[in-house]
Amino acid sequence: MESAHRGKQSIEFLHRPAILSFASVAGKKEAQGPLANCFDIVSEDTTFGEKSWEKAETQMQKTALQLALDKAGMTEKDLDAAFVGDLLNQCVGSSFSMRGNGIPTLGLYGACSTMAESLLLAGMSISAGFCRRSLALTSSHFASSERQYRFPLGYGGQRTPTAQWTVTGAGAVILGQTGNGPFLRNATIGTIVDRGIKDANNMGAAMAPAAFETLRAHFDDLSLAPEDYDLIVTGDLGKLGHQIVNELFSREGVQLGTRYQDCGMMIFDLEKQDVHCGGSGCGCSASVLCGHLLGKMRRHELTRLLFCGTGALLSPLTTQQGESVPAVCHAVSIETERS
């Protein structure tokens, strides 16, 4: 059996998984931002017709999944496995969206890195022949996140300058053995990094070192350089975290330049939309990938993408107990050509 392990923490998809379809759903505020025209479905009603924010999040996931299936001309029966997760306690957004649909389902928790983690694992399942078609699905919702992690919206809590705004959005990707692409090429699994940041409202600073470590491992393990990509995006480091990653690379003599962007800065207009450091949440990188980036790849406006999901692995309880914020970053490279 040929080894697909590379270097310290990377893998290569020897049989490259093809992206068969993808779909994105976004909320009202996201549809007022720079990527407004990229999302498949935008809801003016952020309850998505449901009675609670959590049920709204489940509804968003169901909508993204159905759209991705429709685009691929498939039904639930065509999927051999789903890799799903979200930010809610016990990941109930995902468990309830997959309930009763008959799809074999593996639940993930990677905080806001979930879109990359689910793509990576769905990619493994395809490349190795365990699945013929598999799904990567995730979401976040501003209102369910605020209530769970911070305060119910009705309290009118104040936000600190380094805070980010949880994106209301969902993304779904269906992978298969053959297709026109884009294709997954390789991936780097992140280690859990904690540089001692204790401010739970400064996720960007907490996650940036994890993004830096994973990017560096990716380049080392696979003998690649930033120039090998047209675009490198991190999930949702926001303005401050993006700046820190640039600085960390700069100290090593590497200039990432405009090739390096962040989904949290792309989805909102940071000047006009009052989102402080930018967007966050699993739905941020998911909706930017499935609503914007993969569309550009399909239109051949983008050839080689390194998609890096970043997650802050804290809980309100760990903050209350005085802990710092561990973080993780998983990277998946996506290309328009199979080889």
Next chain:
Amino acid sequence: MESAHRGKQSIEFLHRPAILSFASVAGKKEAQGPLANCFDIVSEDTTFGEKSWEKAETQMQKTALQLALDKAGMTEKDLDAAFVGDLLNQCVGSSFSMRGNGIPTLGLYGACSTMAESLLLAGMSISAGFCRRSLALTSSHFASSERQYRFPLGYGGQRTPTAQWTVTGAGAVILGQTGNGPFLRNATIGTIVDRGIKDANNMGAAMAPAAFETLRAHFDDLSLAPEDYDLIVTGDLGKLGHQIVNELFSREGVQLGTRYQDCGMMIFDLEKQDVHCGGSGCGCSASVLCGHLLGKMRRHELTRLLFCGTGALLSPLTTQQGESVPAVCHAVSIETERS
């Protein structure tokens, strides 16, 4: 590339992952039960020397990991990936146990099915050559679970007759490409099943239909029968759930008999230990597998095992919102012989 997909929801490990080492940690009450002599480490102090129950849970995971590494004569550097998860909000038990240890880490959430889910995914990573050695690790802690899901212990809450007792325990398994075994042979990924049970203190009844569906799919997909196994264990259905699975099979003319047992009933003496329907929690099936079952396989007292992790995918919030309890079950078959 040879397909490793089987039937509706099963996979076959074409290159069978070898279990290189395993370790278990348990608390005081678990060490008073029928499996007392099986655990590697038992702590009379359920704080494990830490200041909070959540930190105690993290400490348990670290201990199980270190023991498994020691037994295999390895260090963290030898592991290419870890598949980890627990029951705490945002899976902080696992994130904090893996923080800073340099092991590439993928977080999972499968409620009490996590030991099976992590074995299944770690097995995929080995069988396909993505990893040379990988880790499956999980835990639960009675006190952190009670506080999070029900009431702080100091409240002295009453328990209903169908309630289960969350096991304080952790289990770690290290898989590799070659070794003396036991070996993973195949696995079945569960779908999310919900038969409308709304009593959050009756997990056994909520999870039993998921266990039934996965077992049936396993037998169908792989052309196997219960008699092909020496032992079939479910994770933690407890007495009532175990009875329901037996009844569901009985209706189809299949008698599982004494070959079918449940980890939640094995770990405690249900008559004497005041645990009502039995043990539960990720740590239940994890410590029974790593403390009892794999030991029996190493001693060749057990040849073919079907290990079925069962998880109730609710949260306190979904119960408050009037929802029923979705459940999942993942099955992994383990054999002493490679072929």
